[in-house]
Every structure is written in structure tokens, then in C-alpha cells.
Amino acid sequence: MNIRDIIEGKREWRAHVARVKALPQDYQIVYKEIQKYLFKVGPVELNEGTGLLSGIVDLFEEGAASGKGVLEVTGRDVAAFADELIKDSKTHTDNWQESVGKETRKAIKKVTDNQK
Template sequence: MGIRDIVEGKKQWWAHVARVKALPPDYRIVYQEMQRYLFKIGPADTSLLADVVDFFEEGAAAGKGVRQLIGDDVAAFCDDLVKGSPTYAEVRRESAGGEPGPTGK
């Protein structure tokens, strides 16, 4: 990855952050909780958060509350989003040969 790639990635991230800041307060709060949760479980698909912002922008423009869109359980909504998607841990495990570390034998 070159310097230009890093700079472009940062530009995209800051544009994403600006979109999140433009959301209504209740949407921002839920987005931040979703981001925290998704960073913990580690889905390998980095476009997922951009898709969430698109979804939230559409819901806010339609005048819907965030709970109308995702329900009351943020974690369950996130789990449904990443269902079937590989996590960072799974991708790393596969690239390292598919087996967990030494067992001490």
C-alpha cells in the first residue's frame, strides 16, 4: 500500500465521518453503537458501515425514527447484517493455514 492509497483512504474515512455527523442525533447514537459492536466482532467487509450510513440517510429523509428502521436490539440488527460474512479472525486463520495456534503437544 503506497502513500497515495493511505491518503485516499483517510479522505474517504473523513468524508464518511462527515456524513455520520450530519445524521440526526438519534441516528448518530445508534450508528456509534453499531460501529463499536461491529469493530468488536470484526466483519472483514469494510463497506458495511458506508451501507449503514446510506440506509440511515434514507430513513432520516423519509422522516422515520431509527428504531423504526432497525428495531430495539442494535446487536441483533448488526448480527443480521454480518450473518454469513467472514470476520477478520476467520480471514486471518484461513490465510495462516486454517488451524488455530499450537496446542502444546
């Protein structure tokens, strides 16, 4: 990653944050909670720009423009809404579990081979 990529990434993030700040207060609160949740759960694509998060802002902007409350857009269970967004996404936990499984299989194979 070169300096231009870093600068462009910061520019995109600032524009994204400005969009969030332009949302009604209830939308901002729910967005921030979803964002925190997604950062903890760790979908890999969150590291690839603001695509998923921008999609949420797009949806929230549409909901706000049509006069809907945020819970009319997400439903009452916001965590379930967030889970649905990433249900087919690979997470850092998935990567870690695959790595542990791979290393375990290697270790077992090594022990088995040494016992022969």
C-alpha cells in the same frame, strides 16, 4: 499500499464521518454503537474500506429523510440488526479459529507420524 492510497483512504474516511455527523442525533448514537460493535466482532471486510459502514449510513440517511426514528429502521434490538448485516461475513474470529484448527491438525499428525 502507497502514500496515495493512504491519503485517499483518509479522504474517504473523513467524508464518511462527515455524513455520519450530518445525521440526526439518535441516528448518530445508534451508528456509533453499531460501529463499535462491528469493530469488536471484526468482520474482515471492515478492513477493506467503508463499504459496510457506508451502507449503514445510506440506510440511515434514507430513514431520516422519510421521517422515521432510528429504531423504526433498525428495530428495537440493534445488536440483532448488526448481526444480520454480517451474518454471512467472515470475521477475524473465523480466521483465528481456522488457523487454530489447522495448527492443531498439523501437531496431531506430527505426533501420530512420530509414534509409527
